[in-house]
Amino acid sequence: MRIGGARRLRRDAAVAAVLVALYALGAALVHNSYYQLILTLVPVWAVLGLGWNLFSGMSGLVSFGHAAFFGIGAYVVTLALVYWHLTPWLGIPLGMAAGAGAALLIGLPTFRLRGHYFALSMLAYPLAILYVLEYLGFQEVPLPMHREHPALYLQFAAPLTMTLVALGLFVLAMIAGLLVENSRFGLALLAVRQNELAAEAAGLDTWRWKMRGLVASGAIAAAAGGLYACVLLVVTPDAVFNVVVSAQALVLTLFGGVGTVWGPVIGAAVLIPLAETLNAKLGSIIPGIQGVVYGIAIIGIMLAAPEGLFWTFRDRFFRPAPPPPAPAPRPAPAAMPPRGQVLLDVRDISKTFGGLRAVQEVSFQLQAGEILGIIGPNGAGKTTLFNLLCGVIAADTGSARLGEVELRGQKVHRVARLGVGRTFQVVRSFPRLSLLENVIVAGYGAGLSDTNAAGAAEAALEAVGLADRAARPAGGLTNKDLRLMELARALAGAPRLLLLDETLAGLGREECDELLAVLRRLRDGGMSIVIIEHTMHAMLRLADRFLVLDHGRVLAEGPPRAVMENPAVIEAYLGSKFLARQNA
Amino acid sequence: MNTKIGRRGALAMTGAAALAGTARAAAAPKEVEIALLVPLSGPWAEQGILERAGAEMAVDDVNKAGGIKSLGGAKLKLLIFDTGATVETAKDAAQRMIAQHPHLVGGMGCWLSTFTLAATEVTERAKLPWLTLSYADAITDRGFHYVFQTSATAKTQAEQTVPFVMKLAQGATHKRPTKVAIVGDNTAASVSFLKPIKAHILKQEKLTAVVDEIYTPPLADATTLVQPIRAANPDFVLVLSTNDGDDKMLADTFSEYGIPASKMPLIGNGGHWAVPELLKTTGAGILQDIMVGMANWPSKALAPLVARYIKRSGNPWMGQNEIFAYAHVQILAWALNKAKVANRLNVADAIRTMNITDGPAIYFPGHHLQFTSIGRRVGAALVIIQWQSGKPVTIFPASAAQAKAIWPV
Numbered sequence: 001m002r003i004g005g006a007r008r009l010r011r012d013a014a015v016a017a018v019l020v021a022l023y024a025l026g027a028a029l030v031h032n033s034y035y036q037l038i039l040t041l042v043p044v045w046a047v048l049g050l051g052w053n054l055f056s057g058m059s060g061l062v063s064f065g066h067a068a069f070f071g072i073g074a075y076v077v078t079l080a081l082v083y084w085h086l087t088p089w090l091g092i093p094l095g096m097a098a099g100a101g102a103a104l105l106i107g108l109p110t111f112r113l114r115g116h117y118f119a120l121s122m123l124a125y126p127l128a129i130l131y132v133l134e135y136l137g138f139q140e141v142p143l144p145m146h147r148e149h150p151a152l153y154l155q156f157a158a159p160l161t162m163t164l165v166a167l168g169l170f171v172l173a174m175i176a177g178l179l180v181e182n183s184r185f186g187l188a189l190l191a192v193r194q195n196e197l198a199a200e201a202a203g204l205d206t207w208r209w210k211m212r213g214l215v216a217s218g219a220i221a222a223a224a225g226g227l228y229a230c231v232l233l234v235v236t237p238d239a240v241f242n243v244v245v246s247a248q249a250l251v252l253t254l255f256g257g258v259g260t261v262w263g264p265v266i267g268a269a270v271l272i273p274l275a276e277t278l279n280a281k282l283g284s285i286i287p288g289i290q291g292v293v294y295g296i297a298i299i300g301i302m303l304a305a306p307e308g309l310f311w312t313f314r315d316r317f318f319r320p321a322p323p324p325p326a327p328a329p330r331p332a333p334a335a336m337p338p339r340g341q342v343l344l345d346v347r348d349i350s351k352t353f354g355g356l357r358a359v360q361e362v363s364f365q366l367q368a369g370e371i372l373g374i375i376g377p378n379g380a381g382k383t384t385l386f387n388l389l390c391g392v393i394a395a396d397t398g399s400a401r402l403g404e405v406e407l408r409g410q411k412v413h414r415v416a417r418l419g420v421g422r423t424f425q426v427v428r429s430f431p432r433l434s435l436l437e438n439v440i441v442a443g444y445g446a447g448l449s450d451t452n453a454a455g456a457a458e459a460a461l462e463a464v465g466l467a468d469r470a471a472r473p474a475g476g477l478t479n480k481d482l483r484l485m486e487l488a489r490a491l492a493g494a495p496r497l498l499l500l501d502e503t504l505a506g507l508g509r510e511e512c513d514e515l516l517a518v519l520r521r522l523r524d525g526g527m528s529i530v531i532i533e534h535t536m537h538a539m540l541r542l543a544d545r546f547l548v549l550d551h552g553r554v555l556a557e558g559p560p561r562a563v564m565e566n567p568a569v570i571e572a573y574l575g576s577k578f579l580a581r582q583n584a
Numbered sequence: 585m586n587t588k589i590g591r592r593g594a595l596a597m598t599g600a601a602a603l604a605g606t607a608r609a610a611a612a613p614k615e616v617e618i619a620l621l622v623p624l625s626g627p628w629a630e631q632g633i634l635e636r637a638g639a640e641m642a643v644d645d646v647n648k649a650g651g652i653k654s655l656g657g658a659k660l661k662l663l664i665f666d667t668g669a670t671v672e673t674a675k676d677a678a679q680r681m682i683a684q685h686p687h688l689v690g691g692m693g694c695w696l697s698t699f700t701l702a703a704t705e706v707t708e709r710a711k712l713p714w715l716t717l718s719y720a721d722a723i724t725d726r727g728f729h730y731v732f733q734t735s736a737t738a739k740t741q742a743e744q745t746v747p748f749v750m751k752l753a754q755g756a757t758h759k760r761p762t763k764v765a766i767v768g769d770n771t772a773a774s775v776s777f778l779k780p781i782k783a784h785i786l787k788q789e790k791l792t793a794v795v796d797e798i799y800t801p802p803l804a805d806a807t808t809l810v811q812p813i814r815a816a817n818p819d820f821v822l823v824l825s826t827n828d829g830d831d832k833m834l835a836d837t838f839s840e841y842g843i844p845a846s847k848m849p850l851i852g853n854g855g856h857w858a859v860p861e862l863l864k865t866t867g868a869g870i871l872q873d874i875m876v877g878m879a880n881w882p883s884k885a886l887a888p889l890v891a892r893y894i895k896r897s898g899n900p901w902m903g904q905n906e907i908f909a910y911a912h913v914q915i916l917a918w919a920l921n922k923a924k925v926a927n928r929l930n931v932a933d934a935i936r937t938m939n940i941t942d943g944p945a946i947y948f949p950g951h952h953l954q955f956t957s958i959g960r961r962v963g964a965a966l967v968i969i970q971w972q973s974g975k976p977v978t979i980f981p982a983s984a985a986q987a988k989a990i991w992p993v
Contacts, residue, residue, distance in 0.1 A: 142705065238670070238800070
């Protein structure tokens, strides 16, 4: 369970239970079969939205293709009923399995893509399946009417029963959503959302978490599709695979609020009845006008509440100060290797991008308890060197050993788990999460249990001096505090080696001093640090040794003062003219 | 007597009044509600609008002639619903119609087979007798009891269309066609039509399909469909579209590619190929010689009715959609009269057992009205019209033909 998750889960589950009970009670009072149909459709679409939110809302990887899963669910239920006389009670679980399988097959190639490219390629799947089904001759498949055992085939005489079944499915989807949202599963997906590379560097196997998310999401969307087929009674590829279905999931969730189970619930509860009412009232006056009014209504509400109704209302009316987290047991500090022992041994590591030799035969050693500063002009290959060490990019030749373990060829999250913590030039936090939750991800990455991860995160915040702000949302932090949080995130995984990429960038002198103090304290505790930095005055005060890179090669190495007086270094930084003038 | 009536008492009284109301309504209603559920928006709207015109005229005719005699001259009231452009909106509209109008005794629609398939899932469960001109065989293949298909099904039409075309071509050219090009959309009626053609008709007629293209309506561009046809140079083209927008785009593109129907015979299917709107948007030249198979067309005997319709609607002729809707209202009026009670179950019974050659039977070719146990009209057959000088005229069956068929050579 995530920190404070159990409490939030109990509260949200209680609210959901009350709402579901009220909804069921309300539905029981409705005798008009058309209104009852609307009441059935609200939970069905809410389930689709919950499925979408579980993956896309949490991970930030926008899917325009959830119609694929929805449609697969619908067609599995329908075709199983037509050809095998299989009751939808079993057809829906079967459809969910098919949806999960499809998610696996879709995820395998598509997770290679990011951002807009991911979103766009997801769009292609339902459209492709749509044409396959048309080609196979499944243009219109009516669900055969079963007069004998209507309840067995989900063809109830009383429409209220269908609403209750839909509500039941909604409850299951809601439970799944709440469990994910309040566990490390959800936090891992949120970590992907803020910065996938950072999450990976914190030790999270993001590919696996994304895949789990998509599979769970696909199964839920398929369940919604399966039940929708039973409501619609005639399934056409266009009705279930159309891009409008994917858009529906997106619109409901964005409208209600992304990243919370309440988003799709609010979206479905408002928009589905609105669309139907418009169809009924305006459609009979001017056929087609309902779509225009619906569109304008959505635009209007999104302008007023751009983050979705849930977040807007929460921010305006309920902004409870998060309670201070209960102190968690601290894990025993990681045993640091004895001072002076060689911790990192890099030999002849190289990387070429086409014709550009970004890193050429770089070798250096780092002793335990030492701070090594890597300096060099822009484009010297400093960050590329970090990326080679972390496994973000693969080295062409050479080796990098951490203690006895070869780092080359390892995945990013594996390197993290071996005890390498890393920070990035650009800090990306999840602004709505507390500082502690931002840091805790790294604890999960290190494979710690929930309580141990919380303990490690608190200890890390303490180490960087942010313990008093642990419960505050990261959104309100200053640049310096964000840098410290990033550092804490690297520390929470109990690393032996820290790789810091321009941690001091953009800080004022005093802020810089504070950070330097923290870093020195860490070194005194036995931590080994490699830091890339441009702020020379700070580096001179911090680093034990300098390594100068230029054009991907090691230019000089040694104690800071000696390196700074090296003519080759001065030339690299300031140019040969400057050097000539100085010598003249 | 205590004149104070509690809330519960008032409620009971209202209830009693309502009950009495229904009882009286059942005995001798002033109005009897029937429904028309057709596309009034979206790509199929033109067809729905024409059906509405036919139905409204029939309702006026029935009411002017004294209403339903056996119900004390009760007037018909036509309630109109829009299916919209998708199967979901069609089904929702059906649900709304059933839920909000419990006194409906019958209805008709939804023109497009896909919509009819969905809407009748609702009307069947509500036991509402439903008349449809939709072609798809699936509509009456589901074992439903309250759906009556007055048109020849797509399969029947397919089985009659191709032999007619072969015979006509042979008569004109003294040579049997061997190559056919097929273009169709993927809606239920077109799929039903093409199934028997691909299964056995082509083989039976020794025809080869040199082009076989399927598209999703509405069409955005027809060049990719027409290009291969021009290249394959078939003896004739079979076009299974379902709306006049697609018809226009296809006919225009054939013409642009130098193979208008007057050069390469084009056989379409469905009432949308003969609506006034198509003439307006496409023009007589491009439409010339296009042949269209469909399920009904007003015969010569109905000339006075057609003349009244033209005067009333301002449309240049009365076609399949209008005559079907007119006939459906007349069937419901006839069944109400027979049932002597405004109750949907009795109306359904009357339709199920009807076997007449007069009354509403005169609006169908063959002048016979009877339904099989699965709800298909006995003897329902194909009618073929051809565009000749800017007007659709019947060329088949011979008994109803208004003009001689032209095979473009």
